[in-house]
Amino acid sequence: xxxRLVGSVAATLVMVLAAGxxxxxxxxxxxxxxxxxxxxxxxxxxxEEYQAAHSNIKIEQRKVKMEQxxxxxxxxxxxxxxxxxIVALEEGVISQFRASKDKFVNLAEYGAKDLKGQWAGWKxxxxxxxxxxxxxxxxxxxxxxxxxxxxxxxxAAGLPTDRAEVAKLWPTWADYAKVAxxxxxxxxxxxxxxxxxxxxxxxxxxxxxxxxxxxxxxIAEKNDKVKTAFDTAAALGTKQQTGxxxxxxxxxxxxxxxxxxxxxxxxxxxxxxxxxxxxxxAAGKWxxxxxxxxxxxxxxxxxxxxxxxKHPKEAYELAKxxxxxxxxxxxxxxxxxxxxxxxIYKDAExxxxxxxxxxxxxVGQIFGTSAESLKPTYRGTKDSKVTPIFNSALQRxxxxxxPAADAYTQALKEAQDAVK
Amino acid sequence: xxxxxxxxxxxxxxSVPSSPGTQPKSSxxxxxxxxxxxxxxxxxxFLVFGIFGLYPLVYTAWVSLHEWQxxxxxxxxxxxANYAELFGDAKFWNAxxxxxxLFVLSTVPQLxxxxxxxxxxxxxLRGSAFWRAGVLLPNVISVAAVALVFAQxxxxxxxxxxxxxxxxxxxxxxxxxxxWASHLAVSTMVMWRWTGYNALLYLAAMQSVPKDxxxxxxxxxxxxxxxxxxxxxxxxxxxxxxxxxTSTIGGLQLFAEPALFDPGFAANNSTGxxxxxxxxxxxxMYEKGFRLFDxxxxxxxxxxxxxxxxxxxxxxxxxxxxxxGKG
Numbered sequence: 011x012x013x014r015l016v017g018s019v020a021a022t023l024v025m026v027l028a029a030g031x032x033x034x035x036x037x038x039x040x041x042x043x044x045x046x047x048x049x050x051x052x053x054x055x056x057x058e059e060y061q062a063a064h065s066n067i068k069i070e071q072r073k074v075k076m077e078q079x080x081x082x083x084x085x086x087x088x089x090x091x092x093x094x095x096i097v098a099l100e101e102g103v104i105s106q107f108r109a110s111k112d113k114f115v116n117l118a119e120y121g122a123k124d125l126k127g128q129w130a131g132w133k134x135x136x137x138x139x140x141x142x143x144x145x146x147x148x149x150x151x152x153x154x155x156x157x158x159x160x161x162x163x164x165x166a167a168g169l170p171t172d173r174a175e176v177a178k179l180w181p182t183w184a185d186y187a188k189v190a191x192x193x194x195x196x197x198x199x200x201x202x203x204x205x206x207x208x209x210x211x212x213x214x215x216x217x218x219x220x221x222x223x224x225x226x227x228x229i230a231e232k233n234d235k236v237k238t239a240f241d242t243a244a245a246l247g248t249k250q251q252t253g254x255x256x257x258x259x260x261x262x263x264x265x266x267x268x269x270x271x272x273x274x275x276x277x278x279x280x281x282x283x284x285x286x287x288x289x290x291x292a293a294g295k296w297x298x299x300x301x302x303x304x305x306x307x308x309x310x311x312x313x314x315x316x317x318x319x320k321h322p323k324e325a326y327e328l329a330k331x332x333x334x335x336x337x338x339x340x341x342x343x344x345x346x347x348x349x350x351x352x353x354i355y356k357d358a359e360x361x362x363x364x365x366x367x368x369x370x371x372x373v374g375q376i377f378g379t380s381a382e383s384l385k386p387t388y389r390g391t392k393d394s395k396v397t398p399i400f401n402s403a404l405q406r407x408x409x410x411x412x413p414a415a416d417a418y419t420q421a422l423k424e425a426q427d428a429v430k
Numbered sequence: 431x432x433x434x435x436x437x438x439x440x441x442x443x444x445s446v447p448s449s450p451g452t453q454p455k456s457s458x459x460x461x462x463x464x465x466x467x468x469x470x471x472x473x474x475x476f477l478v479f480g481i482f483g484l485y486p487l488v489y490t491a492w493v494s495l496h497e498w499q500x501x502x503x504x505x506x507x508x509x510x511a512n513y514a515e516l517f518g519d520a521k522f523w524n525a526x527x528x529x530x531x532l533f534v535l536s537t538v539p540q541l542x543x544x545x546x547x548x549x550x551x552x553x554x555l556r557g558s559a560f561w562r563a564g565v566l567l568p569n570v571i572s573v574a575a576v577a578l579v580f581a582q583x584x585x586x587x588x589x590x591x592x593x594x595x596x597x598x599x600x601x602x603x604x605x606x607x608x609x610w611a612s613h614l615a616v617s618t619m620v621m622w623r624w625t626g627y628n629a630l631l632y633l634a635a636m637q638s639v640p641k642d643x644x645x646x647x648x649x650x651x652x653x654x655x656x657x658x659x660x661x662x663x664x665x666x667x668x669x670x671x672x673x674x675x676t677s678t679i680g681g682l683q684l685f686a687e688p689a690l691f692d693p694g695f696a697a698n699n700s701t702g703x704x705x706x707x708x709x710x711x712x713x714x715m716y717e718k719g720f721r722l723f724d725x726x727x728x729x730x731x732x733x734x735x736x737x738x739x740x741x742x743x744x745x746x747x748x749x750x751x752x753x754x755g756k757g
Contacts (some may be wrong), residue, residue, distance in 0.1 A: 259693035
């Protein structure tokens with residue numbers, strides 16, 4: 011279909027051909043395994059060790075951006091070739107891929123079920139299908155929730171800065187909104203929170219059923235929790251207490267550097283992003299405390315093995331090793347990605363971990379405690395179709411394009427069409 | 431056609447070395463040569479076109495007649511159901527209107543500016559090679575880099591455009607929130623990339639316009655402006671037609687610029703604005719096919735886009751021929 015599409019077809023073909031040539035060739039008798047990842051999983055050193063211990067195996071990491079990772083994986087699964095031997099599936103999209111589980115190896119065939127006890131129950135369940143009979147992926151990290159805040163901006167607004175006292179300010183999200191009002195009254199030129207979307211997501215992630223009930227039926231319009239979450243976040247947006255920023259975008263980075271917002275919801279993995287965005291100049295200014303409303307989970311991934319790979323057994327062995335307790339503990343120490351295994355996040359050494367950049371916050375203890383009180387949300391098969399609709403609605407409120415009630419009504423209507 | 435004819439003539443000239451009137455001895459072979467060699471020479475193009483152009487085109491049509499999930503593949507024949515759904519889909523019409531609006535906003539000023547730029551370059555500036563290479567520079571830079579830079583120019587809080595309009599007392603604009611503002615910003619990107627390219631094409635055509643026409647016009651006392659519209663523009667009409675058609679094809683398939691202008695694109699939230707303000711047809715196709723995995727519907731959008739491109743190209747072609755032919 012004319013030049014651009016032809017171009018992309020050609021590019022895909024070249025990619026497929028290249029993958030076909032390089033992907034699974036067995037140079038000098040070694041088995042080559044590829045790992046398809048989308049951000050820093052902290053595997054670099056571990057892979058070197060694994061290769062040293064297994065002289066017949068050679069491992070290649072492919073890291074791309076998450077959106078690209080997901081679409082690439084989808085086309086590779088559809089085309090039957092090109093996918094890595096082990097692929098990472100993020101918690102937000104695993105339900106979408108679970109619907110096509112025939113394209114993946116059932117890891118139970120290699121004995122994965124024996125490992126079940128390692129993970130938190132909910133994490134294990136997210137990675138399985140057919141009532142636990144089909145093991146799609148082995149859990150890597152998790153994203154139990156914390157709340158990050160700028161100490162200097164809180165001080166300027168006359169708020170406490172000590173993390174225990176800050177936590178006492180907001181047992182619930184309604185209290186959080188009150189703090190926002192106090193903050194804005196004192197320092198109107200600084201936004202209280204980066205984006206309404208993450209507040210909305212955090213509240214929703216603290217309920218067990220959001221858009222979908224546990225039987226996968228769509229319940230958003232009768233679920234008060236969705237409405238409450240939306241209203242809370244939209245109210246912040248209407249009062250212009252949010253920066254209306256796209257999370258983790260270029261603009262978000264700039265705003266971090268300029269110190270133009272004071273709080274942000276932060277799962278364990280977000281600490282590294284905040285540090286990278288805010289830079290060394292803001293060291294010690296950011297701090298982490300307990301999020302309002304209890305624990306919740308945002309993000310975290312799984313390692314799955316596509317069926318099209320040539321060495322499923324070796325791939326499984328590698329995935330098993332990378333997600334084993336000892337390795338998860340090391341990854342936490344190096345990257346801060348929180349393990350999804352209770353034995354590890356309750357481990358004394360992990361609990362004692364502090365983050366220098368975040369004013370020496372005891373992140374091991376904060377995130378570990380949050381993980382224990384966590385009630386994970388059930389992600390429906392069509393979750394990734396519905397989520398962007400509500401996100402856009404919230405954005406319209408923040409941009410002043412639409413009153414909150416209208417935006418919500420429109421979102422419900424669009425979502426209804428999307429799940430049809 | 432032109433190519434074929436030229437090649438035929440060349441082949442004839444090569445295979446008929448003897449003077450006219452005398453019959454060559456190997457007349458059978460040379461006749462075969464003259465008849466079929468041209469086809470052999472152009473065959474590779476059609477072969478490549480068949481594989482990379484025609485096959486995807488037909489295959490897409492086939493997919494569009496099915497319920498087709500991206501990963502799981504064919505889920506059954508549905509006839510024209512996807513097309514019926516498409517015609518009742520408000521998001522499709524929204525994307526079509528956005529596409530046409532962006533196309534008009536970027537192409538019309540772009541081609542006019544290119545015409546003016548070419549006229550300036552044609553006047554023999556000092557260091558002409560430098561200027562000519564310079565106008566092509568934006569086209570050489572990758573679209574991703576251009577989009578990244580422009581997305582920052584048009585930033586809401588710290589963008590340079592808002593800073594500049596602030597100097598003359600205009601309130602900052604949220605370039606991604608408003609429909610007109612987002613269209614303007616995306617069009618600017620397209621214009622930046624393609625104006626120089628089209629200017630060079632016009633310049634090449636202008637240089638082949640016979641100079642004596644200008645001389646006699648000058649003797650008759652015609653102004654520069656009059657000469658431009660009455661001599662230059664009609665003389666380069668074929669080139670203008672060519673650029674109009676290629677710009678139509680390119681402009682209606684706008685994807686990278688609006689996609690990268692939307693910061694949500696990288697975060698799986700790629701709808702082209704909070705209310706689909708700048709979602710083009712290709713962006714909508716991408717959303718359906720690669721985010722929602724509905725390949726059947728995406729193929730339907732692709733085919734409709736193809737028809738729209740053909741239609742608009744024909745309209746533009748006849749329109750431009752009439753306008754440019756007047757002088």
